[in-house]
Amino acid sequence: MTSSVYGPTAIRTPANLITLLRILATPLVVVFVLNDKGSYWPAAMWFVLALTDGFDGFVARKQGATRSGAFLDPLADKLMVFSTFGVLVYLGRISIWLVLIMGVRELAVSLYRTFALKNGVSVPAGMLGKLKMVSQLFVIELALLPDYRSFALFISPLMLLATALAIVSAYQYFRNASLAT
Numbered sequence: 001m002t003s004s005v006y007g008p009t010a011i012r013t014p015a016n017l018i019t020l021l022r023i024l025a026t027p028l029v030v031v032f033v034l035n036d037k038g039s040y041w042p043a044a045m046w047f048v049l050a051l052t053d054g055f056d057g058f059v060a061r062k063q064g065a066t067r068s069g070a071f072l073d074p075l076a077d078k079l080m081v082f083s084t085f086g087v088l089v090y091l092g093r094i095s096i097w098l099v100l101i102m103g104v105r106e107l108a109v110s111l112y113r114t115f116a117l118k119n120g121v122s123v124p125a126g127m128l129g130k131l132k133m134v135s136q137l138f139v140i141e142l143a144l145l146p147d148y149r150s151f152a153l154f155i156s157p158l159m160l161l162a163t164a165l166a167i168v169s170a171y172q173y174f175r176n177a178s179l180a181t
Contacts, residue, residue, distance in 0.1 A: 004064030011068045015060035019069065022052050022076040026083055033087045033144060043144040049080055050137040074113075074125075078106055081136050084144075093143045094155065098163045102136070105166040109173055128169035135162040 006013045029049060033042040053076075060069050082103060088094045113123045125133075139158040142151040 006064040006066055008065070008067055010064070010066045013060070013066055013069065014063060015056045016066065016069050016072055018052055018056035018059060019072045019076045022049060022056070023072075023079055025049055026076075026080040029080070030083050030087050033084070033091075036146075038146040040146060043141060043146075046084065046137075046141055046144050050141065053077060053080075053133070053137070074110070077133060078110070081133075081140070082106070084140050085136075088140065088143050093148055094139070094159055098159045101163050102166045105170045109170050112173060123173065126169060126172055128165055128172060132162055132165035132169055135165055 010016075025045075026049070029042060029045050032045055036042050053073075056069075056073060056076075060066070060073075082099070085094065085099045085102075089096045089099055109129075116123045135158055139155055139162055142148060142155050142158070145151065148155065
């Protein structure tokens, strides 16, 4: 068992620094995507950004999870995924309707988590929520490639999968909440 280097109230932690860097890098990726003329740079930047999502969680588990990290990590996830989704919708590479469905899900789950946290209950991401995030990261990676049209056969089904996972995982959160009361 690993002992915690940082207590639950710590703010200045390596994991939070990584998460903060994800938040700060997201607008750069968006600008790069909007101004790109067919290079692999946006996809490469996104790949690194996606890897840091798992890395900050790994560091947090090793050194001690914090309340600030529990708040910042999902915020960074939503910021990077939905700002990039927005650019991809603008560029006509993915469907706005699926992004809107996932956005409503994120809002509902975030409000639920905030309400639960105010009542002293932490609501960690479940396995389906993590799979949803991985599918979102992967579909964005494919849609950012300069030859994304070659992957159209995969992009639409992956968007549908991400949306289905978003809906089912939200259902699980709310179902588990009703069972706990």
